[in-house]
Amino acid sequence: MAIITYPNEFCKQEAWELVLSAGYSPIAIFTSKKFGNGKLGLPSGKANSIKEQIQQLEADFIFVDDRIKASQAYELSKFFGGIKVIDRNKLILDIFENRAATAEAKLQVKLAELTYEIPRVKDMVKIRRQGEQTGMFGYGAYEADKYVRSLRRQMHEISRKLDEFKTRKAIQMKKRQEGDFFLVSLAGYTGAGKTTIFNLMSNQTKPITGKYFTTLTTTLRMINGIDGAYISDTVGFIERLPHYMIDSFKSTLEEITYSDLVFLVSDYSLPEDEFYRKYRASINVLKELGVPLSRVTVVLNKVDKRKETYKFQDNEISNWLEISAKKDYNTQSLKSSIINSMKLVENKPL
Numbered sequence: 001m002a003i004i005t006y007p008n009e010f011c012k013q014e015a016w017e018l019v020l021s022a023g024y025s026p027i028a029i030f031t032s033k034k035f036g037n038g039k040l041g042l043p044s045g046k047a048n049s050i051k052e053q054i055q056q057l058e059a060d061f062i063f064v065d066d067r068i069k070a071s072q073a074y075e076l077s078k079f080f081g082g083i084k085v086i087d088r089n090k091l092i093l094d095i096f097e098n099r100a101a102t103a104e105a106k107l108q109v110k111l112a113e114l115t116y117e118i119p120r121v122k123d124m125v126k127i128r129r130q131g132e133q134t135g136m137f138g139y140g141a142y143e144a145d146k147y148v149r150s151l152r153r154q155m156h157e158i159s160r161k162l163d164e165f166k167t168r169k170a171i172q173m174k175k176r177q178e179g180d181f182f183l184v185s186l187a188g189y190t191g192a193g194k195t196t197i198f199n200l201m202s203n204q205t206k207p208i209t210g211k212y213f214t215t216l217t218t219t220l221r222m223i224n225g226i227d228g229a230y231i232s233d234t235v236g237f238i239e240r241l242p243h244y245m246i247d248s249f250k251s252t253l254e255e256i257t258y259s260d261l262v263f264l265v266s267d268y269s270l271p272e273d274e275f276y277r278k279y280r281a282s283i284n285v286l287k288e289l290g291v292p293l294s295r296v297t298v299v300l301n302k303v304d305k306r307k308e309t310y311k312f313q314d315n316e317i318s319n320w321l322e323i324s325a326k327k328d329y330n331t332q333s334l335k336s337s338i339i340n341s342m343k344l345v346e347n348k349p350l
């Protein structure tokens, strides 16, 4: 698969990892400063220069690392001689679809896929009206309307089923609150080390692969050695995650909203700009979910691998700690932090 992404190192590396995580073999990377404009979704000079090289490489897929319209993907594919083109949202959806193991996760992914699909069907109708023979995409306006209606019906049905999961979770949550349970959530960018910490604190053996989005479903376990405290491992965040995907995964992510304490896990071995880019993206998701930052403790993980000297700084955050989950270094501080916040909650006047 050939990749087209933005020219900076962060995007190049992340795009490469995403392609690997989706199970494809990346063979070349091209860059463009602009996406989503014009007929091809790429500047035409850029598209021309990529075309020549792609033909030599015999690439079978192109991954465009941003959102492009269905009509642009279609035009681009035609322009490149029939190679399949997928955009960032679609690639992330494919990874999620491969990883979804539980009934709830499968429904969440399906809902996100349907939300992705609807504007694309409408877009293809437009291009068909312009006289294009779009093959498989060839919906006439009438069929398209019918198809969109059936997609909407499916979405409605899935949302209803997901609501049932939500109700069940809300009941569990209420029981937990009544039972005075203390809930800690692990949140953060994909690959930051959440599951490694989760396994360590709860004696579990959930899979850790080093690939993006290894964890899709929330798991809740008791924390070793702290009575009444539970820890929850959640799905990872990523930059430029479309809003509808956060919406589809809301019931999974809601665990974070209900938590007494959120560990925002960050990979502190990354270079400064990459660290902050991922950190900011994660903080923004927490804000979007309505998590008060006073409940957030930043866990600066992977210090064993760290070659950098910058110091973490965020005026909105007053608690952070440095650990290595893999080497079990300073992980006792996670427990101290939990015990301290448990005391604070206990002493809070009603």
Ligand SMILES: Nc1nc2c(ncn2[C@@H]2O[C@H](COP(=O)(O)OP(=O)(O)OP(=O)(O)O)[C@@H](O)[C@H]2O)c(=O)[nH]1
Pocket (backbone or CB within 6 Å): 188, 189, 190, 191, 192, 193, 194, 195, 196, 197, 207, 208, 209, 210, 211, 212, 213, 214, 215, 216, 234, 235, 236, 237, 301, 302, 303, 304, 305, 323, 324, 325, 326, 327
């Ligand atoms: N060097 C080093 N590697 C670590 C540390 N903690 C985790 N890792 C590695 O980082 C990679 C990702 O770890 P995970 O625990 O799966 O990360 P995650 O945040 O759960 O990732 P997602 O489930 O994709 O969101 C794995 O290869 C881990 O072995 C650490 O303290 N030091």
Ligand SMILES: [Mg+2]
Pocket (backbone or CB within 6 Å): 194, 195, 196, 214, 215, 233
């Ligand atoms: Mg994980």
